[in-house]
Amino acid sequence: xxxLKYKEMLSAKSVxxxxxxxxxERGKEIGYENVFDxxxxxxxVPAPQEFADTMxxxxxxxxxxxxxxxxxxxxxxSVRQKVADSLKERFKIPYKxxxxxMVSGAAAAIAHAARAVSVPGENIITFAPFFPEYRxxxxxxxxxxRIVPADTESFQINFEAFESMIDDRTAAILxxxxxxxxxxxxxxxxxxxLGDILRKKQxxxxxxxxxxxxxxxxxxxxxxxxxxxxSKFYDNTLVxxxxxxxxxxxxxxxxxxxxxxxxxxxxxxxxxxxxxxxGIGHNCPSSIIQLAVAEVLELTSDLNVYETNMNLIxxxxxxxxxxxxxxxxxxYIFPKALEEDAVAFCKKAMKYDLILVPSDSFGVKGYxxxxxxxxxxxxxxxxxxxxxxxxxEYPNR
Amino acid sequence: xxxLKYKEMLSAKSVxxxxxxxxxERGKEIGYENVFDxxxxxxxVPAPQEFADTMxxxxxxxxxxxxxxxxxxxxxxSVRQKVADSLKERFKIPYKxxxxxMVSGAAAAIAHAARAVSVPGENIITFAPFFPEYRxxxxxxxxxxRIVPADTESFQINFEAFESMIDDRTAAILxxxxxxxxxxxxxxxxxxxLGDILRKKQxxxxxxxxxxxxxxxxxxxxxxxxxxxxSKFYDNTLVxxxxxxxxxxxxxxxxxxxxxxxxxxxxxxxxxxxxxxxGIGHNCPSSIIQLAVAEVLELTSDLNVYETNMNLIxxxxxxxxxxxxxxxxxxYIFPKALEEDAVAFCKKAMKYDLILVPSDSFGVKGYxxxxxxxxxxxxxxxxxxxxxxxxxEYPNR
Numbered sequence: 001x002x003x004l005k006y007k008e009m010l011s012a013k014s015v016x017x018x019x020x021x022x023x024x025e026r027g028k029e030i031g032y033e034n035v036f037d038x039x040x041x042x043x044x045v046p047a048p049q050e051f052a053d054t055m056x057x058x059x060x061x062x063x064x065x066x067x068x069x070x071x072x073x074x075x076x077x078s079v080r081q082k083v084a085d086s087l088k089e090r091f092k093i094p095y096k097x098x099x100x101x102m103v104s105g106a107a108a109a110i111a112h113a114a115r116a117v118s119v120p121g122e123n124i125i126t127f128a129p130f131f132p133e134y135r136x137x138x139x140x141x142x143x144x145x146r147i148v149p150a151d152t153e154s155f156q157i158n159f160e161a162f163e164s165m166i167d168d169r170t171a172a173i174l175x176x177x178x179x180x181x182x183x184x185x186x187x188x189x190x191x192x193x194l195g196d197i198l199r200k201k202q203x204x205x206x207x208x209x210x211x212x213x214x215x216x217x218x219x220x221x222x223x224x225x226x227x228x229x230x231s232k233f234y235d236n237t238l239v240x241x242x243x244x245x246x247x248x249x250x251x252x253x254x255x256x257x258x259x260x261x262x263x264x265x266x267x268x269x270x271x272x273x274x275x276x277x278x279g280i281g282h283n284c285p286s287s288i289i290q291l292a293v294a295e296v297l298e299l300t301s302d303l304n305v306y307e308t309n310m311n312l313i314x315x316x317x318x319x320x321x322x323x324x325x326x327x328x329x330x331x332y333i334f335p336k337a338l339e340e341d342a343v344a345f346c347k348k349a350m351k352y353d354l355i356l357v358p359s360d361s362f363g364v365k366g367y368x369x370x371x372x373x374x375x376x377x378x379x380x381x382x383x384x385x386x387x388x389x390x391x392x393e394y395p396n397r
Numbered sequence: 398x399x400x401l402k403y404k405e406m407l408s409a410k411s412v413x414x415x416x417x418x419x420x421x422e423r424g425k426e427i428g429y430e431n432v433f434d435x436x437x438x439x440x441x442v443p444a445p446q447e448f449a450d451t452m453x454x455x456x457x458x459x460x461x462x463x464x465x466x467x468x469x470x471x472x473x474x475s476v477r478q479k480v481a482d483s484l485k486e487r488f489k490i491p492y493k494x495x496x497x498x499m500v501s502g503a504a505a506a507i508a509h510a511a512r513a514v515s516v517p518g519e520n521i522i523t524f525a526p527f528f529p530e531y532r533x534x535x536x537x538x539x540x541x542x543r544i545v546p547a548d549t550e551s552f553q554i555n556f557e558a559f560e561s562m563i564d565d566r567t568a569a570i571l572x573x574x575x576x577x578x579x580x581x582x583x584x585x586x587x588x589x590x591l592g593d594i595l596r597k598k599q600x601x602x603x604x605x606x607x608x609x610x611x612x613x614x615x616x617x618x619x620x621x622x623x624x625x626x627x628s629k630f631y632d633n634t635l636v637x638x639x640x641x642x643x644x645x646x647x648x649x650x651x652x653x654x655x656x657x658x659x660x661x662x663x664x665x666x667x668x669x670x671x672x673x674x675x676g677i678g679h680n681c682p683s684s685i686i687q688l689a690v691a692e693v694l695e696l697t698s699d700l701n702v703y704e705t706n707m708n709l710i711x712x713x714x715x716x717x718x719x720x721x722x723x724x725x726x727x728x729y730i731f732p733k734a735l736e737e738d739a740v741a742f743c744k745k746a747m748k749y750d751l752i753l754v755p756s757d758s759f760g761v762k763g764y765x766x767x768x769x770x771x772x773x774x775x776x777x778x779x780x781x782x783x784x785x786x787x788x789x790e791y792p793n794r
């Protein structure tokens with residue numbers, strides 16, 4: 001029988017993708033340079049040259065049988081070892097290769113992590129605002145996704161609501177810091193309190209609760225902001241990392257799970273990931289891509305443009321009277337819309353060729369997201385449009 | 398809760414992997430060139446040079462933002478178009494890009510296809526002998542895997558047993574021709590009869606039954622053998638293709654689903670695959686690998702060595718009095734063991750440094766598989782060991 005649930009998903013299309021498609025269509029009419037497309041979180045700076053260089057070197061010098069050969073079930077040992085060494089050096093946590101499992105990007109990381117630490121019927125809790133794909137990622141495992149309402153003052157954690165949502169069926173907490181869509185970085189205080197609550201709940205309930213820490217924006221943190229290492233605050237932590245944003249290779253689908261060596265059954269959980277792959281069609285990331293990222297672990301793209309863009313946009317938003325928490329990282333900003341209905345707000349903005357994403361699909365009403373991974377020159381031109389939009393449509397604020 | 402089912406899978410290791418690990422260990426003792434390792438189906442001929450050349454060219458000349466950028470949910474349109482054009486030309490079936498979905502190898506192809514055309518509680522039927530990974534591939538979808546006992550005379554289809562196993566919960570038939578492990582190619586007669594039965598059953602039961610045709614060995618067909626195109630015999634056919642064997646890039650995880658344009662809701666099913674990806678962490682194969690294979694669609698590695706090896710082994714097996722159906726393709730051969738217990742037989746062979754895989758995990762008892770994707774020179778040396786093994790251990794056959 002054709003699986004109706006997937007058929008139905010086709011009609012419930014992603015708002016972000018729809019906005020992006022509109023932007024593309026509009027670009028054909030007026031020139032893409034005139035569409036201020038803040039819809040997609042697609043890196044706007046190239047991969048470090050070393051990434052291409054290392055691939056070319058391998059293609060020219062390595063035995064193709066080895067280079068393109070099967071990756072072992074647990075992914076390539078030398079790659080796992082290099083990732084472990086790099087993380088150990090940087091975070092002073094005793095990672096070994098047995099704590100690392102290479103995956104095809106963040107989606108695959110979460111697909112494995114969630115299946116490893118939860119069983120169908122349990123629940124996984126996340127915090128609004130959240131990346132909308134968390135819903136299919138988690139619900140497809142058979143777990144229930146519970147959403148803690150946002151703390152819209154700070155976009156840190158609404159602890160009061162959170163604590164009351166944990167029960168004996170809570171398998172994991174899925175967090176994302178630096179955060180998409182808010183751009184906020186969880187403070188050490190937030191992470192300490194989160195860890196304290198989970199430790200207390202584990203003891204009270206007699207269960208294991210894991211943190212699944214989705215960290216694709218770990219390298220994009222702005223001046224003066226400290227991004228604390230989540231694993232330092234809680235033993236049962238699985239880090240889901242992707243190189244998509246740090247080295248601008250989102251299409252190459254490469255990342256890893258790094259489990260805290262102090263996590264309960266850490267090595268077993270990583271070994272289980274190899275078994276999970278068998279059922280979901282994963283079977284390791286591309287061999288050459290695994291080998292290539294292992295050579296550029298200490299590099300990033302030139303990520304400064306994101307901070308430049310953020311400052312320009314944030315300052316203009318402030319000047320225009322928006323309410324907005326200043327991002328600490330990522331390439332997102334999440335201001336309050338100028339009317340209650342964020343969808344109506346974003347629709348009006350489209351008249352000015354500003355493509356903004358309403359916050360509804362992120363689990364909060366009344367906000368909008370701007371993904372400012374675009375050229376700074378375009379950001380500057382867009383601010384003129386933004387001012388015109390606000391002054392024309394909301395003259396009496 | 399740590400998912401026990403995956404933890405338990407860790408102790409039920411693959412026999413093939415175990416044999417292969419033994420071969421590696423033994424190789425350390427006596428030199429790998431002295432271990433006649435027929436355990437793993439890992440291609441033994443390099444990728445065509447054009448594959449590396451096209452990647453190097455792209456890495457040197459393409460904008461890295463485009464080259465490594467996000468692939469659209471439905472995978473890269475130009476790649477889908479080229480695959481459709483190539484298949485249309487070759488098989489005279491009116492494929493369009495809307496019938497193609499690029500995937501991370503055969504495992505991902507089956508993961509998507511099975512989820513698209515079945516719902517949990519239905520059953521999917523396959524034929525012994527079968528690739529053991531079909532079990533986790535199918536069972537993880539929530540469908541039941543039903544195994545039709547082998548026709549050990551020909552390793553074509555045991556139709557009598559098959560027909561009685563189809564019921565109103567049968568969603569799909571999973572076939573693999575050329576076949577791993579038997580090396581047999583399904584004849585036009587077999588495929589015609591299979592199609593006829595399914596058409597009849599669809600009408601009787603008022604259901605849709607799909608064929609999922611796993612075809613990673615499509616290009617490895619021996620002289621004088623015709624490998625009929627499965628889709629020509631049955632409309633509701635989803636071809637699962639992988640480039641792993643044809644161009645020897647198993648580690649790069651690249652393949653596609655090609656749905657017969659005549660299939661019920663063909664384009665919808667392909668679109669559904671993009672939705673299925675969201676839940677299983679797939680999110681497209683590597684962009685550069687998609688783009689690279691699209692440039693070498695008409696090429697294969699030099700596959701002749703497999704036929705050379707097959708002939709050497711088959712002739713020796715015949716000479717030694719084995720019962721064996723002559724393979725029509727692949728790089729596998731599946732002779733009858735010289736005692737009922739194939740595991741005992743293969744264990745004895747290990748004393749002669751012959752690494753053979755007992756048939757039990759392929760769903761048949763009393764046979765063994767040899768994966769002859771190894772150097773011909775080594776095959777020749779192995780035959781001396783094979784003769785010694787047989788003459789010493791089974792002197793009174």
